[in-house]
Amino acid sequence: MKIVLFSNTAWYLYNFRxxxxxxxxxxxxxxxxxSPPSEEGDYDQRLLNAGFRWMPFEFSRKGMNPLQDGMSxxxxxxxxxxxxxxxxxxxxxxxxxxxxxxxxxxxxxxxxNSITGLGYIFADSSLKxxxxxxxxxxxxxxxxxxxxxxxxxxxxxxxFVSKGWTSPRRSVLIRGSGADTARFQPSSIPTGVPVxxxxxxxxxxxxxxxxxxxxxxxxxxxxxxxFQLVGTPDLDNPNSVRPDEIQxxxxxxxxxxxxxxxxxxxxxxxxxxxxxxxxxxxxxxxTLLEAAASARPLVATDxxxxxxxxxxGENGFLVPVHDAPALANALQALxxxxxxxxxxxxxxxEIVEHEFSQDINISQTIEVYRALTAA
Numbered sequence: 434m435k436i437v438l439f440s441n442t443a444w445y446l447y448n449f450r451x452x453x454x455x456x457x458x459x460x461x462x463x464x465x466x467x468s469p470p471s472e473e474g475d476y477d478q479r480l481l482n483a484g485f486r487w488m489p490f491e492f493s494r495k496g497m498n499p500l501q502d503g504m505s506x507x508x509x510x511x512x513x514x515x516x517x518x519x520x521x522x523x524x525x526x527x528x529x530x531x532x533x534x535x536x537x538x539x540x541x542x543x544x545x546n547s548i549t550g551l552g553y554i555f556a557d558s559s560l561k562x563x564x565x566x567x568x569x570x571x572x573x574x575x576x577x578x579x580x581x582x583x584x585x586x587x588x589x590x591x592x593f594v595s596k597g598w599t600s601p602r603r604s605v606l607i608r609g610s611g612a613d614t615a616r617f618q619p620s621s622i623p624t625g626v627p628v629x630x631x632x633x634x635x636x637x638x639x640x641x642x643x644x645x646x647x648x649x650x651x652x653x654x655x656x657x658x659x660f661q662l663v664g665t666p667d668l669d670n671p672n673s674v675r676p677d678e679i680q681x682x683x684x685x686x687x688x689x690x691x692x693x694x695x696x697x698x699x700x701x702x703x704x705x706x707x708x709x710x711x712x713x714x715x716x717x718x719x720t721l722l723e724a725a726a727s728a729r730p731l732v733a734t735d736x737x738x739x740x741x742x743x744x745x746g747e748n749g750f751l752v753p754v755h756d757a758p759a760l761a762n763a764l765q766a767l768x769x770x771x772x773x774x775x776x777x778x779x780x781x782x783e784i785v786e787h788e789f790s791q792d793i794n795i796s797q798t799i800e801v802y803r804a805l806t807a808a
Contacts, residue, residue, distance in 0.1 A: 437516060439467040439532050440524040443476035449610045454485055456795045465516065492527060506531045513539035520802060524549055533577040543805050544580040548589050550716035550738060573598040581805055583607050585716030588737035605801055608741050609717030611794030612726040612785050619728030619782045620702050622775055627705035627768045632663035632697065632720045635674040640710030640734065646757035648687045651765060658768050660688045663700060701727035705774055706767050709733040712754050717741045722789050725781030730774045732763045742789065748781035
C-alpha cells in the first residue's frame with residue numbers, strides 16, 4: 434500500500450511520525466513524506482537519510498488568503514493525482530483542511546485526518562481570528578466530508594461530532610502521538626535546588642507569561658527554585674513572544690532561557706517538575722507524555738489534552754487557565770515535597786507505559802488504516 438503522510442513542517446513528521454513510517458515500511462508499505470522544506474534544521478534531509486521518500490510542498494502557514502490557498506489546493510490535487518496513493522494521512526490544520534479537498538479532487542480512495550489540537554484559531558478573541566475561525570469551521574464541516582478523523586482527546590471528538598463536522602462512524606480516538614519509553618527512561622529526581630521546566634513553542638497561548646508570573650510570585654515568597662524556559666518564539670504566529678521580552682525576563686532573574694533543545698531527554702532528567710500552562714486546546718502535549726515517561730511530576734492547565742495525561746493528585750496537578758497564583762501554589766507544593774515529586778513521577782511513568790506508549794499509538798494507527806482499507 435502506498436501511503437502519504439502530510440504535515441505543515443518536516444520537523445513535525447520527523448519528530449512525531451517517523452516511528453509510524455518505520456513500522457509501516459516494516460510491514461511492506463511504501464511511505465512518502467510531504468511537507469514544506471525545512472526553514473530551520475535539516476528535518477527534510479533527515480527523513481531522506483532514514484530511507485524514505487520526502488517531497489516538498491510549499492504553502493503559507495500564516496493566515497488565509499483565498500486566492501493563494503486555492504492555488505495551493507489545486508497544486509496539491511495535481512500532486513496527489515500524480516502519486517496515486519492508496520491512503521493519505523494529514524496532520525495539522527491546513528494540511529487537514531486543504532488536503533481533504535485536494536484528495537477528493539484527486540479521487541484518493543482513503544483519507545485520514547489527525548486533529549492534533551485546535552490551536553490559537555479557537556482560542557484567540559481578536560476580530561481577524563474570529564473571521565478566520567468561521568471559515569475554518571465551514572471547511573471542517575464541508576471540506577473534510579468522507580475523511581476518517583482521528584482525535585487525540587475526547588473533548589475535540591465530541592465537539593466535531595456535535596457540530597456536524599464529522600460523524601461518530603467516521604471518528605476515532607487515539608490519545609496523543611505516543612512517547613518513546615525506551616528513549617525517555619525514568620530516573621531519580623536530582624537533589625539540590627529544584628528545577629521547574631517549561632518546554633513549548635514560545636507563544637502567549639502556551640501560557641508563557643503565566644509561567645513567568647508564577648516564577649515571580651514564588652520568588653516573592655522566598656521559595657528556592659530555578660525556572661527554565663525551553664523553546665523558541667514562533668515569529669510567523671501573531672501570538673509569538675518577542676525575543677526582547679525573553680531577554681527582560683532573564684535580566685530580572687525570573688527564568689533561565691535555554692532556547693531550542695534538540696534532545697529533551699537530558700532536560701527532563703535534570704528537571705524536578707515539568708510545567709505546561711497552555712491556554713488553548715491541546716491534542717495531548719508530547720512534552721507532558723515524554724516528561725511523564727521520564728518519571729517527572731507534571732503541572733498543567735485543566736484543558737482538553739492536558740487532562741488526558743495529568744491525573745489530578747496522582748501524577749501531577751491541574752490548575753485553571755491564566756491563573757498564575759494557582760499555578761504558583763501547585764508548583765510550590767511539589768517544590769517543597771521531594772517525596773511527592775518522586776511518587777507522582779513514578780505514577781506518571783506507569784500511566785505512559787499502559788496508555789500512551791509509542792508502540793500502543795502506532796498499533797492503534799495501523800489498525801485504523803487496516804480497518805479503513807478493508808471496508
